[in-house]
Amino acid sequence: MAYVTRPSIVLPEHEIPTSAIVRDIIDSLPPDPQLPSPAVINRWAVNLKVDTRRFVAPLEVVSRTGTVTGRNNHALPVMYRMATTAACDALDAVGLDRTDVDCVITSHSTTPATPGLDVHLVNELDLRPDVMRMPATQLGCVGGAHALAWAARLVDAMPGLRVLVVIxxxxxxxxxxxxxxxxxxxxxxxxxxxxxxxVVSSDPRNACLEVRGSWQQVVPNTVDSYTLEVEPAGLHFTSEKWAPDGVNHLMGPLWEWLHKTDPYWVPEVVIAHPGGPRILEDATKGLGCAPELLTHSWESLRTRGNLGGVAVLDVLARTAVSAPPHGSRTLVLGIGPGLTGAAVEGRWHNPTTSQEGAE
Structure with missing residues (x-):
């Protein structure tokens, strides 16, 4: 059985309110009547339900015209520092020494580099030179859930394995x-x-989630749903108009998997990727659950925006603070480019709540 510890989350220092981004967008629009009007842009901002987020640099730096190399050279060291700090915090929280790590799984799609984050962590954390490495650089928003699914399967196959997941x-x-x-x-x-x-391992101590199964899915013929392209002026992320509807394409296969071992399975704790309002609304409908089960996903979206692969880890950490009842049926669900989905299913692990209830 695989257990997941409460994630450690690290954010950059520059907090950027949505109002500042809206002003920058409107002020920088060229005089073209075919472009969205300020009123439309303000309406879109309200509908996104994101109040603020953190950037690796001030808005005036992030918004400056440049090159893909210049943007990457500025962002990559900051991403490395954040990821290294998060990894250190995660290990310290459970009392693991750096040499206790048997495998490291990483994901980062927006700061391309070779060697990547996995090799950086081996050196910065003084991990064992023979540590198993599983780096991913093309998962995007599904990275967190995908990495947890990988880690759980590895631990199930090799009990005693200690996997460090870093996004x-x-x-x-x-x-x-x-x-x-x-x-x-x-x-x-x-x-x-x-x-x-x-950390994902077979040790239940310090864990918040007991994983009982994992799932991955690629929706055929949807490779253009979300795309990240490298252009001279920088990375370009775009999507098809139907892409926000993508979670609905995953619900059928997801329910088939969930009901394979338990025909009566229903979620009691939901860790859903906060990719945007439409994704969370459709996830609520598709899972047939009360909107309150996605409260932490909505709050992550409101205060941090879409963090990509980091987002489900942020929601998982927020959920751990709220201490759901021990044994609650739990689903972690991610969605990303491809169109792809990944999930882990299990039981919330919080023995103290069951002990308190018995007193």
């Missing part, structure tokens, strides 16, 4: 003033930067 993203690198189509404007207002880390 880092600097999504502010896709902030482009020259992208003024609806997608280009919306994603400037949606994304945030951050890093998160946790």
């Amino acid at each position: 880092g993203e600097a999504l502010s690198t896709v902030y482009r003033r020259d992208k003024n189509d609806p997608a280009g404007i919306l994603y400037r207002m949606l994304f945030g930067d951050g890093a998160g880390a946790c």
Whole structure:
């Protein structure tokens, strides 16, 4: 059985309110009547339900016209520092020595580098030179859930294995003033930067989630749903108009998997990727659960924006603070480019609540 510890989350120092981004978008729009009006842009901002987020640099730096190399060279060291700090915090929280780590799984899509975050962590944390490494650089928003699914399967196959999961993203690198189509404007207002880390092992101590199964899915013929392209002026993230509806394409296969071992399974704790309001609304409907079960996902979206692969770790950490009842049926669900989905299912692990209830 695999257990997941409460994730450690690290954010950059520069807090950027959505109001400042809206002003920057409107002030930098070229005089073109075909472009969205200020009133439309303000309405989009309200509908996104993101109040603020953190960036690796001040807005005036992030929004400055530059090159993909310049943007990456500025963001990559900050992402590395955030991810390293999150990893250290995650290990310290459970009392693990650096040499206790048997495997490290990493994901970062917005700061391309070779060697990547996995090799950086081996050196910065003084991990064992023979540590198993599983780096991913193309998972995007599904990275956190995908990494947890990988880690759980590894632990189930090799009991005693200690897996360090580390996700880092600097999504502010896709902030482009020259992208003024609806997608280009919306994603400037949606994304945030951050890093998160946790430990997955067969040790229930210090855990918040007991994993009983994992799931991955690729929806055929949806490769254009969300795309991240490298252009001379920077990274370009865009999506098809139907992409926010993507979670509905995953619900059928997800329920088939969930009911395979338990025909009566229903969620009691939901850790859903806060990719945007439409994704969370459709996840609520698709899971047939009370909207309150996604409260922490909505709060993550409101205060931190879409953190990409880090987002589900942030929601998992917030949920741990609220201390759900021990044994609650729990689902962690991620969605990302591809169109892809990943999930882990299990029971909330919080023995103290069951002991308190018995007193």
